[in-house]
Amino acid sequence: MRHILVANVFFAPHSYGGATIVAQEVAHALIRRGGFQVTAVSLCCRAGIADYAVLKTEVDGIVNYQINVPEGRSYGAAYDNPGITARVAELIHTLDPDLVHAHCLQDLGTGVITAARDQDVPVILSVHDFWWICERQFMIQMDQTYCGQHPVKITQCKGCVENYWAARTRFEHLQTMGGLVEIVTYPSQFAKGLCENSGFATGRGVVWENGIRLPDQSFAKKQSARRRQDRRLVFGFVGGPSQIKGWPLIKDAFAGLSETDFRVIVVDGSMDGSWWQGHDFSGLPGEWEVHPRFTQDEMDGFYSKIDVLLFISQWKETFGLVIREALARGVRVIQTDSGGSTEHGYIAQEDLIPIGPDPAPLRRQITDAIAAHPAHMAPCAVTDFDTQAAALEGLIEEALSKAGNH
């Protein structure tokens, strides 16, 4: 029985973000494969409980040790926090895992890596965004535009970072830490290329494609029932009203349409339902609706309601889970040329909308979709979590072998 300690900034019962979903689902898939025990360590921020106290919790059979961090931590504590490192070191000592999977370390810090190494526990590090090479995590600048450096050179970050010398110290520290792990995984070739070209953990990287939850057997029935009930074309948008997710572009594109016989569902992914509060869609053509945040279990319910997913990200994303979730359910995707999110290979290069402020290409594709409707797409073959877990199992064996613990 291999015991894996997965470190992820969030983990059930407090889940947030795509990378957390991946961490959780892969953990469950590993356990389903047999021969694995998985324990998690994550963070919480609660008043009334001592700083850096550990609380043990469990959801669906996976124990999660939450470390309670105080509010208002320093810049440096976001990537190297001695309070967290001490707790993680204790946990590693107690749990005695075979391997640490450092999955999403922002706010947990690189002490996870050093604590594991100090106790001769090999580490697989998974990179999910650009936290390791950008202090702003997504390479989105203060003015909400994509940075565009390729490779990233910290000297070029002056004017964007809060404090250049602090940013440089951070950058160099993370580069050093990246060199201490057995394997670094990236969700896409794009992410791997950008990070390695920027000097991060060169030669240690592999592409470990994210999985998704495939549709349940009842999905197709649910989808066709909805399509029979309301024959209008339905667009879906999973994201907030931010520039970086392409909302101004979407708004401009729809504003110029002459057609009106369609629906648009926007999803509020916030924890408190605040993203779309107070937004007025009355000036836009078609019927607009805000859909609440959905869980993995509720995903089919949402995708059965839409025909076309709009993914208009204005930065180079590392993967794009929602695109794969849509494609696997026969939901068409209109997307920008957004880094690793295009590597599924189901959209021709010429159909990828260039990142930029011009709404015309998007409007054209929306118009085409309305004109072609109904032109339903067959579900695409997409990697699922079981396949991703199988790949991880291979990486674990490789890491253990590299560390001499085979």
Next chain:
Amino acid sequence: MLIRRFSTTARQDGFSCALGKAWRYVFRRLRGQGPSTVAPSSDHRVDPSALYLGPVWQELAQHNGFHISATPAVLQRRRQIALIGDLNLPQCRKYRVEQLATFWQALGVEFTYAHYEDIPRATSILQQATHLFEYRLKTTDVTQMLRYEARRLRLPVLYDLDDPLFSVSAYGTYGNMAAVDPSLKTHFLNEAPKYLSMMNGADVLSVSTPGMIAHTGLYSPRPTYLRRNFADCQTLTNGARAMQTDRPDDGCFRVAFASGSLGHEMDLAEILQGLSAFVQADPKRRLMLMGHVDSKILPNGLDKQIERFKFTDYGAYLNALACADCAVMPLSDDVFNGCKSAVRVLDAAAVAVPSIVGSIGDLAAVVRHGETGLVVGADLRWTEALEVLAQDLTYTRKLGRTARKDIETYWSGKAEPHIISPELVRWVEG
């Protein structure tokens, strides 16, 4: 860039929203705080009347994360004991808490402990534990909360005690209570049910003497195991160091009586008449009174042959004790004393001082009569025993040296049945 961001936000979300964001950004920068993805819990207000863990439990329950499905010992290779206790009494802390750390670590078991009123630490050590040991706790809101957390974490719970604090019948007849304020006795009687309630909520019990096992059986149906106090490294090391100090070179024969808590005057009274006569029979004899002893009970004329030592730390206590030629440990015959352990015998043996003990409690179990000390009874009275030792110092020294050797070899912290019940070791390791 900042201005561009401000104007974009103002255009898209309104001026007040942009102003709010700008203020939060400036505030964070001025305070030297970094950006973070971990937002404070939505229920960020703290209800002062709530238990420390109350809001956490509620939140975990609401997110389906309250229960732990498997006992940690089943999943973990390591064993880790968390001990939460009342650590206020130094002697209790030493014998029932601190010496356990080295004992269990020698068996490959991690051992951490916390005072029950240090709630953050007590809560924290539970989270990674496989077993909970509770020592000398009574039911209070805090101890019940900690027990509840242990049950949430599915920890097996052991309750440990070295005095019959749960026993009305022991306190009701405890002779030493006559020497303290009556309200104190009432207090102990009132507290007894709270200790028993705590004990009976545990899975197993451990106590310090066979007498205590027998008495506990009258109150609790829980399995009760023996874990005797023993001579730990600190005792042996401090004792060896104390033995290096020079004895007074005045030709006097010194008898030591030590009391670590109030009320032991009644024990001393058991032999005081004979002891006084023994001391006063020779001006070269001294009575060393160590710790809490009320002078009012002492007979007239004994003063100039008494040497007083204030209650002090363990090292200084052993240094003083090392100057004695023998130690006496009388106990009045009652249920409470019937549960007494032999810690004073261990202390004396640590500095190679032989003990004279009676048959009450567990003291005689540690003394090999005529080899490491003397056990008084029908055939040998206290004064006779004192005379034997006073008359033959070579013999007395030999008893002391053998007593020291005995605690180094037989009464040190080894996992042997006379120290700890094998069932208790299996309960942790199994």
